Amino acid sequence: MLSLGTIYNNPFWIFYSSNEPFNQLSQLKGKRIAVGPEGSRTRSAAEQILGKGGVNSTTATLLPFAASNAVEALNDGKVDAVWILGAPDAPAISSLLRNPSVRLMSFPRAEAFTRIYPDLVRLVLPQGVIDIDLDIPPNDVTLIGTTAKVLVRDDLHPQIVQLLLQAMVEVHGGSNIFQRSGEFPNGTDPKYPVALAATDFYKTGLR
Numbered sequence: 001m002l003s004l005g006t007i008y009n010n011p012f013w014i015f016y017s018s019n020e021p022f023n024q025l026s027q028l029k030g031k032r033i034a035v036g037p038e039g040s041r042t043r044s045a046a047e048q049i050l051g052k053g054g055v056n057s058t059t060a061t062l063l064p065f066a067a068s069n070a071v072e073a074l075n076d077g078k079v080d081a082v083w084i085l086g087a088p089d090a091p092a093i094s095s096l097l098r099n100p101s102v103r104l105m106s107f108p109r110a111e112a113f114t115r116i117y118p119d120l121v122r123l124v125l126p127q128g129v130i131d132i133d134l135d136i137p138p139n140d141v142t143l144i145g146t147t148a149k150v151l152v153r154d155d156l157h158p159q160i161v162q163l164l165l166q167a168m169v170e171v172h173g174g175s176n177i178f179q180r181s182g183e184f185p186n187g188t189d190p191k192y193p194v195a196l197a198a199t200d201f202y203k204t205g206l207r
Contacts, residue, residue: 011145025053034065
């Protein structure tokens with residue numbers, strides 16, 4: 001497998017219901033946490049990252065709710081927290097961001113996690129970026145996330161690679177909350193070797 005580069009940031013979110021603000025992963029011990037179904041990428045990441053804070057199936061109750069089911073479980077008091085992956089405009093995440101009864105956890109030691117796991121990135125959700133008038137969120141929130149990438153077989157023809165890269169620029173070259181225009185796609189991949197045709201593309205553009 002070869003990489004054609006990374007295309008966007010995909011943040012993890014921890015939403016919770018509590019009168020007490022959480023600023024440490026260890027505060028999730030003893031809680032009921034929706035982390036997604038067994039075998040899912042979301043649950044795997046939750047078990048890996050929360051586990052670094054001592055939060056696991058022994059110290060907390062990890063439940064298979066995901067997306068809208070996780071939102072419903074939190075609203076109904078069936079879980080105390082939700083671990084979820086996705087863009088801020090995804091329906092489940094958007095509803096939680098705008099729910100005044102729910103808090104968003106600012107991720108503790110985000111920079112340390114990016115050093116432990118090179119595939120992770122530190123992200124910041126700026127104050128008011130979701131709704132300036134309602135001041136959502138009411139303060140900057142530090143998050144961590146993954147960076148999505150495109151992988152291809154190493155025998156894919158370079159001209160097809162060029163067409164894929166052009167499409168990646170057209171779809172992902174703009175700006176959003178977690179990226180500035182032109183930041184993606186790019187030829188940085190900490191895990192997979194980048195295809196030579198992709199490296200040339202990022203240096204010279206489409207030929």
